[in-house]
Amino acid sequence: MLHTIPTAQLGPLGEPMARAVSACVHCGFCLAACPTYRELGQEMDTPRGRIVLMKEVLEGRMTFEAAQPHVDRCLGCLACEPACPSGVPYRDLISPFRALAKSKFKRGIAERLRRFISAQTIPYPKRFRVAMRLGSLAKAVMPERWRSMLELVPEKLPPPQSWQEVYPAKGGQRARVALLIGCAQQVLDPDINTATIEVLTRNGVEVVIPRSQGCCGGLAWHTGNLESARAFARQNLAAFPADVDAILTNAAGCGSAMHEYHLVLRGTADEARAESFRHRVMDVSAFLMKLGLREPLRQTQLKVSYHDACHLANAQNVRRQPRDLLRAIPGLQLLEITDAHLCCGSAGSYNMDQPEIASSLGEKKAQAVIATGAEVVASGNIGCLTQLQMHLKKLGSTIEVKHTMQILRDAHSQIP
Known part of the structure; x- marks a missing residue:
């Protein structure tokens, strides 16, 4: 009781x-x-x-x-x-x-070291890129738990991208937003941010990229590092402007973490600000569906399966909106995945903390994707995308893995 x-x-x-x-x-x-x-x-x-x-x-x-x-x-x-x-x-x-x-008990030395390295690299794009390169070189001699995490890294990291502070709306401004560009995503697939910006601006949205933003704090919060989570939350409370229609995320885990800032900062002087802030945070797919897409979109015959990222579907109740965006593309065939509600096993550093369970869940999700007959699988979270990519490749599948915004951008790409 x-x-x-x-x-x-x-x-x-x-x-x-x-x-x-x-x-x-x-x-x-x-x-x-x-x-x-x-x-x-x-x-x-x-x-x-x-x-x-x-x-x-x-x-x-x-x-x-x-x-x-x-x-x-x-x-x-x-x-x-x-x-x-x-x-x-x-x-x-x-x-x-x-x-x-x-704060109540100490973990073993190896576990503390893994968590320390994760906390000191993943939230910082420059450090994370260096760590991924070094880890890939040393993968063969790494302990099993480290290798399981490094398997998620692409054979060749995409070149880094940078983004200007403001992107003006095209064809008349309908809204103004601020975008979180994430940390691991900047290293593993920076094109997701570029695609997001292009889709938004083509739909009449001015996009602001606050220079002083940082990691959402999700990795720290979900592993119990409250002090670090609070520091990241305060950084973003200060970084994001008030004069925007929404604060957008394109990674489910980041959006979920920002929606919990009121809990992260509970009992502090910043709790009221965090409560107000979290109500302004939206996933980009939910925002675009609320705003409404501008036509036209390019005709396609693409078969796409959609994977529900847990922290989009369960934490933010965003299920219908990404599917409706994909259905808005003429000719696109949207295919549902069996047991869509089950996690793919990514979950931040879970691949390193619980490699056996993560691998089993990832393989089962990849098999379910293959069974749809899709050419592309879409999702709204970088962790899910990298997990799916790894397990599809292991199973010998040629199914492409893309963010919902990348598919929308490609549907715009031949439209002047």
Whole structure:
């Protein structure tokens, strides 16, 4: 029950955690939606089971060490939330619990080193590019957990791109937005940002790229590094202008993290600003559907399957909009993937933290994509795209992997 958890002793995140725990009625509807339960078949590797474990820890009846293996195996995909008839806000529990756990016990040296290197490279594009190059050269002698993460890196990284601070709208301005350009995405597929800007400007949107923006903080938040997550959140609160119609993201994980800034900064002087900020954040597909596309788009016979990124579908409830954008392209055949709600296994650094589960989920998702008969698979998250690309290649598939904005840009490309 709510009153049994000593919320006053748990800091500002104690109350949201207690509310989430108390909302669970242990009905089990979440089990079928949970990827780790599908993989492992254990009660403690379900949202319901993890809630019980976290409750026991918060009430002082179990150690963090005892619960942590099962909590660590959670992808944070939030597929449990839309499946839950009681409306348990699982996101208000899992990341805050991980933040609390980080201050309560020490992990092994190897694990701490992996997490430190991830935290010091992935959120910083220049460092990340250097790390990817060095890692690729040393892949053969890397420990298995490091190799599994490096397998996601393309054989040849695309050349870096840069973006100007303002891109004017074309054909009359209809809106003005600010765009988060991300960190890992800048290294792994910078063309996603270029395509996003082109699609927006061609649809009458002025695009601002704030120079002082930084990482969304999602990697830090989802691994329990609250101090770092707060620093990134504050940086972006200061960087993004108020005089725009929306703050746009083109990576599901980034958008989800920015929607949780009020939780990241709960109990601080910035909480009210974070609450206001998060309501201005939108995925680019949702924004474009709200604004409405300008015609024409080029006719195509392309067969496209769409993969729901977990932090787009589950965390932001954006499912219909990317599909409607793709259907707006004349002649495009949109194909649905079996078990579309199941995570592909990417989930930030999950490939390094839980390589066996990540690999199994990635292979199954790639097989489901192949079964659609598509020529291209689209998604709205860089982690999903790199995971799909790796596993499709492993299975010998020639299916192309593209962001929704890249497909839209290509449909515009022969239109003057």
